[in-house]
Amino acid sequence: MKLTTLPKIGLRNVKTALSVLACILFFEIIRWGQSPFYACIASVICMGDSVENSMKAGKNRLIGTLVGGLNGIIFIFIYPFVPIPLPLLVSLGIVIVIYTGVLIKKPASVSISCVVFLAITTNLKGLTSYGYAINRIIETAVGIIIAIFVNKYVNFPSRDDSLSE
Incomplete structure (x- = not known):
């Protein structure tokens, strides 16, 4: 009977876990009072196989979050004054x-823009929706920054490096 060797836990795996830990601890330290969920998601999504790929993913995610968040804030503001049923207005x-993403030539940001917009507009709770939108943008930015920082500055020597001096 042949035993199969399990693959090792890779550096990207460890860095992703560290960036999630850093997000959770950061929001605990500043006593944010809300879940660090969106920061953790951003850090997981932005942890690439290189710093450059993390920067690219982070940029797309941040642009998408800003586009979706700002459109959501505008939506919250105009919703009470528009005589269109909510489902049709959200679809519009x-x-x-999506058109905003096309206009600014950031197609890679469109899907996250839509997710953020929907998170804001399908959870309307009066004025707290403004706070939700702003918190969503801030938390995502923090998660992106932490992921990039961890990816850039956390490195462990490989086995080959530790053998050669």
Whole structure:
């Protein structure tokens, strides 16, 4: 009977876990009072196989979050004054969000823009929706920054490096 060797836990795996830990601890330290969920998601998604790929993913995620968040804030503001049923208005908003991504030539940011817009507009709770939108943008930015920082500065010597001096 042949035993199969399990693969080792890779550096990207460890860095991803460290960036999630850093997000959770950061929000605990500053006593954010809310879940660090969106920061953790951003750090997981932005942890690439290189710093450059992390920067690229982070940039797309941040642009998408800003586009979706700002459109969501505008939506919250105009919603009470528009005599269109909410489902139709949200659908129209999706068209605008996607079109915004096309206009600014950031197609890689469109899907996250839509997710953020929907998270804001399908959870309308009065004025707290503004706070939700702003917190969502801040938390995502923190997660992106932490992922890039961890990817850039956390390195462990490989076995080959530790053998050669």
